[in-house]
Amino acid sequence: MAARVCRLHHVSLHVSNAVRVAGALASRFQFVAVGARVTARSRQLALRKGSAVFVVNERRDTGVTWTEAEENGQGYLYDVRPCYAVDSACNVCFEVEDVTESCARLSDRGCDVLVPPTEVCDPDGGGSVTYSVIRSVVGNVCHTLLDRSRYQDQGGFLPGFQRVGDGTDSEPDSRCPVTHFDHVTFACPRRSTGEVMKWYQENFGFQRFFIGSNEDVDEGYVLNQDGIGLRLTAMEYWKCSEIGLSIPFKDSQTPDCKFVIAESLPEKGQNQVDTFLKQHRGPGIQHIGLSTQNIVSTAETMAQAGVEFFTPPPAYYTEVGKQQEILEAGHHPKELKQHGILLDTDLRNHEDSSTMPNGRYLLQVFTKPIFSEDTFFLELIERRGGHRVRRGEHPGPVEVCSVLYGERVLRTETGLRGQNQAD
């Protein structure tokens, strides 16, 4: 039986300079520092924006040798020391109802338990949390499982972290309304998607999420043209009710952060997934989508603060079909162009591509890599028009290619559909 994931709690980055990376998240991406834990061995800094939380971890080189216990978990609270050669986003922490039971189930299923269930008490009497750490099937990725139902959060992070600031990151930030993590994308080697899907389905109960209406069950969503060769396969899970973790109110459950598996297709030349695998020295988390309620003002604010975004070729915004789509969606091509924002409508579900079918579309813009290697980056994403959707209804990550893979790619939805059918 799978362990039931309730929601994503935070994502951990392991870096050589935590102050620099946390500083960039704060000053450029407008995250707010909420907690810190500094010991002789490690520095751990937690930053939040909406419900999106990053923990930036650094092994401190203070000449102190780590004991085996520290290497295996105690050195980093809520995590393990990943022993990785380059900076990496490598732990997605999930809240679960019962860490001990989840861990036992996963262990029975043959998963590697890196940290057994461990309780951390709040010295200030706020209760306690329990966590354990499991190794994922993807590269250096781990999952911390966390039960914080016995912890009275006073606006800080988790027990063991000092509160930073006054915890008032909840103030609405109208210029930069990032609300949560939208998706986590893994870069994986060719033909490994099946194994990764299976692992998450069997161990965490994830379900397949179809990106496009014409997506093949086995092949995934294939982008195979003009030098782009990408296979995307997405998975989702259902978030527990906000009212109480253990209440299985189906109607009140909503999909939480999605997971996308990206692999490159053979003979298409080096693309971003290949670059990631090489520079990261193996599979892992390639990017994370931050959901915003206003991508234009978020991108503008972040750009002014120093975030660098990829920009598509200028012709993207003047191509007749795309220009019309942008206008129909109520945006200005000039404004989207200014920030490198892409528009992806849901047209491929409809025969008549001259109209916006159901008003559902997404806007996205990608940052340049945030570590010194060409590896991990962030994405801003704004979903418009209706709820997050089920099979075949999701506006897929299509336009991404023109930004990420070169100047030539300006194709129509029809072209994409034809291409997919040809596959």
Ligand SMILES: O=C(O)C(=O)Cc1ccc(O)cc1
């Ligand atoms: O569009 C998205 O957000 C995706 O997750 C798809 C994707 C996958 C791999 C890339 O190198 C770029 C984009």
